[in-house]
Amino acid sequence: MPQSSIPISPARSPLAEDYEALARGEHAAGRRGTIRFAVSTDDPAEGKGDLFVALGLARALRAEGWGVAMWPTSRWAEEVPADTVALISMIESFVPGLVPAATATVAWVRNWTATWAVSAHLAEFDAVWTSSTPARDAIAAVFSGPVEVVPIAVDPELFTTGDEATRTSRAVATVNFWGARRAVQDVLLEVRPPEPVVWFAANVEHVEPSDGVELRPAVSFFSLPEVYRAAAVVVDDVIAPAAAYGTLNARLYESLACGALPVTDCALGLDELGLGEVPVFTDAPSLERALAMPADERAARVRRLREVVLERHTYAVRAAGVGPSLDRAVAAAAGRSGDRSALLRWATLLREELRATTVERDVHRSGVEEINQRLIVSEQAVAVIDAARKAAEAERDAIALRYETLTHSAEFRVLDRLGGVARVLRRRP
Numbered sequence: 069m070p071q072s073s074i075p076i077s078p079a080r081s082p083l084a085e086d087y088e089a090l091a092r093g094e095h096a097a098g099r100r101g102t103i104r105f106a107v108s109t110d111d112p113a114e115g116k117g118d119l120f121v122a123l124g125l126a127r128a129l130r131a132e133g134w135g136v137a138m139w140p141t142s143r144w145a146e147e148v149p150a151d152t153v154a155l156i157s158m159i160e161s162f163v164p165g166l167v168p169a170a171t172a173t174v175a176w177v178r179n180w181t182a183t184w185a186v187s188a189h190l191a192e193f194d195a196v197w198t199s200s201t202p203a204r205d206a207i208a209a210v211f212s213g214p215v216e217v218v219p220i221a222v223d224p225e226l227f228t229t230g231d232e233a234t235r236t237s238r239a240v241a242t243v244n245f246w247g248a249r250r251a252v253q254d255v256l257l258e259v260r261p262p263e264p265v266v267w268f269a270a271n272v273e274h275v276e277p278s279d280g281v282e283l284r285p286a287v288s289f290f291s292l293p294e295v296y297r298a299a300a301v302v303v304d305d306v307i308a309p310a311a312a313y314g315t316l317n318a319r320l321y322e323s324l325a326c327g328a329l330p331v332t333d334c335a336l337g338l339d340e341l342g343l344g345e346v347p348v349f350t351d352a353p354s355l356e357r358a359l360a361m362p363a364d365e366r367a368a369r370v371r372r373l374r375e376v377v378l379e380r381h382t383y384a385v386r387a388a389g390v391g392p393s394l395d396r397a398v399a400a401a402a403g404r405s406g407d408r409s410a411l412l413r414w415a416t417l418l419r420e421e422l423r424a425t426t427v428e429r430d431v432h433r434s435g436v437e438e439i440n441q442r443l444i445v446s447e448q449a450v451a452v453i454d455a456a457r458k459a460a461e462a463e464r465d466a467i468a469l470r471y472e473t474l475t476h477s478a479e480f481r482v483l484d485r486l487g488g489v490a491r492v493l494r495r496r497p
Contacts, residue, residue, distance in 0.1 A: 073236040074266045078287055078294035083226045087123050087290070088112055090130070091138055098135030101153030101398070106162040110138040112289065115244070115270065118158040120289050121178060121318065124223050125156075128387035145420035153398050157193070160184045161423070164192050165416030169404040172397035177203055178220055179310040185210050192412060194397040197390065199315035200337045206313065216393055219341060221383045222321035226290075229327040230297040238263055239301035239331075239359050242319065244270035244286055251333060252305035256281050258352035261359045265303060268295065280352075296326035300366065301359055306334035313337075320346060324377045329370050331358045342376040345369050 089095065091110045096102050105122035112119060119138070126136035139148065139155065147166050148155060154172040155164065160183045164173045175193040177184045181203040184190060196211055197218035198204040208215045239261065243252055256265060259280040269275055270286040277283055287295060296302060302323035306316060314337025323330045324343075332338075335348045349355035361369075379385075407413065 074238050074240060074298050075294055076284070078291040078298075080288065081226055081290045081293055083223075084112075084288075084290035087127070087226075090123050090126055090136060091119070093137040095126075095130050096135045096137035098130065098133055100133040100135075102135035102137060102149075102151050103129060103154045103156060103394070104137050104139040104148065104152045106139045106144070106155060106157040106159055108141055108159055110140040115286065115289065117318070118178070121220050122156070122158050124221065124318075124383045125386055125390075127223060128383035131384070132387050132391065141423065144423070145417060154394055154401075160187060161419065163189050163412070163416040163419045165189075165408050165412035165414070167408065169406050169408060170401055172394070172401035174394070174397060176218065177207060177315075179307065179313075179315050181206055181313045181315065182309060189412070189415065192408070194401060195393055197393070198313075200313050201340055202336070203313040203315055214393065214396070216390075218386060218390055218393075219316070219381065220318050220321075221381045221386045222318060222325050222377060224325050224378055224382050227293050227296065227322045227325035229325075230294075232327070234298065235300060235327065236298055237300050237363070238298070239265045239303055240295055240299040240328075241265055241267040241269070241281075241303040241305075242286070242292060242295065243267070243303070243305045245272070245275050246270065250305050250307070252303065255333075255349065255352050255355055256303075259355050259359075260352070261356055265359075266299075267303075292322065293326055296323045296328045299323075299328045300363070301361075302328045302330045303355070304330050304332035304334075306332060310334075311336065314340065316341065321377050321381050324370065324374045327370055327374065329361075329366050329373075331355065342380060343373055345373055 091112055093110075103126070105126060107119045107122050108114075108116045109119055112123075122138065130136050141159070144162065145166070148168060148171060150168050152168065152171045154174060155167050156174045156176055157164070158176055158178065160177075160180050167173055172195075173193045175184065175190065175196045177196060177198045179199070181198065185206050190196070190207075190211055193213065195213055196207050196215045198207055198215060199217070199219045201217055204215050204217050241252065241256070243250055245253075253275070256267065257276060257278045257280075259265065261280060264280055264282040266282045266284060267275070268284050268286050272283050272285050275283055302319060304317055304319045310316070311334040314334065316332070316334060316337045320330045320332065320341075320343060329347070331347045331349055333349055338344050338346050338348070347358040347361070349358055
């Protein structure tokens with residue numbers, strides 16, 4: 069297949085508008101009440117994974133009669149609206165001090181399990197959902213309330229299959245680079261498949277090029293389905309804090325829903341999800357072997373795994389599964405009144421003040437770093453000019469020294485006198 073067969077500018081899904089409307093809060097009203105999700109941002113353009121997971125479940129909960137809305141970090145210092153019957157926190161740093169007492173609170177521990185486990189405010193939640201059994205066990209050891217396994221999932225209306233005739237034999241990666249080195253980077257530096265892996269990455273300009281990889285800028289979440297529909301294999305990478313508990317990525321479900329085979333670097337958690345047939349790599353040779361799987365074997369494996377995903381791992385399945393948990397938490401919270409404790413409210417405001425200060429510091433630091441970089445560039449330019457000036461001065465001084473040496477030599481004086489005699493003789497008639 070030609071390398072251009074993986075779309076350079078993949079089309080945006082028609083469902084993007086519905087997701088963006090959910091993010092804007094246009095579906096906050098529902099007959100069963102409003103569920104809000106504490107997320108890092110409500111702007112899908114920022115590409116934050118916690119938001120897309122929240123939107124995926126929110127879309128399915130909307131179909132169950134709930135109103136749904138996002139509660140981004142920019143609003144965490146505000147009182148949560150009183151019409152919120154349940155708040156689901158997607159971020160471990162959310163402190164529920166400004167949530168009404170009558171609002172049920174759920175912590176969805178998707179990754180960073182160890183951080184959640186030592187959180188000083190974990191006990192303030194009514195229930196906890198975790199993405200794997202090992203994560204559940206770790207949280208249950210420190211949390212006295214209900215803990216359930218609720219993995220993330222996929223929206224099969226967004227991630228769909230297409231015309232198989234247009235699928236290539238290429239492998240793609242959609243692992244983003246946010247400054248911390250990913251384990252898959254070292255593998256992709258050494259891998260040498262028949263055709264380079266097409267790697268769509270945020271901050272791609274900071275990723276090292278290699279012969280086995282074709283680097284491209286990241287695409288939006290809503291363009292990923294077209295990328296996966298064009299690929300045979302999708303290379304996955306699980307961050308260390310998630311791999312320790314087998315809390316795996318949505319990329320597994322999304323690629324399979326589109327008919328592509330995921331290949332991951334984390335085996336823990338696959339069997340629990342019914343995805344034990346997903347190939348696992350640990351280094352470049354094992355990744356090359358996975359990429360070289362015969363097409364008919366790969367297609368058969370994708371069919372089996374895709375059936376598992378559509379049966380067990382859609383957001384509609386998750387919404388139905390968490391329904392009883394939400395009902396219990398909402399019923400328990402309904403008997404409470406007033407505000408959270410004064411100490412918790414103080415801790416929330418202090419945490420948000422610290423967050424704002426950290427953001428300001430980072431912005432200031434970024435500005436200082438930019439100024440420093442500009443100074444370095446300017447100093448380098450000045451150094452080049454100064455070096456050229458010094459070189460010119462050195463050449464001038466060398467020429468002057470040679471001139472002085474020549475004009476003071478005996479040979480020059482003799483020739484100069486002879487030249488004077490010749491000029492006199494030429495002037496005589």
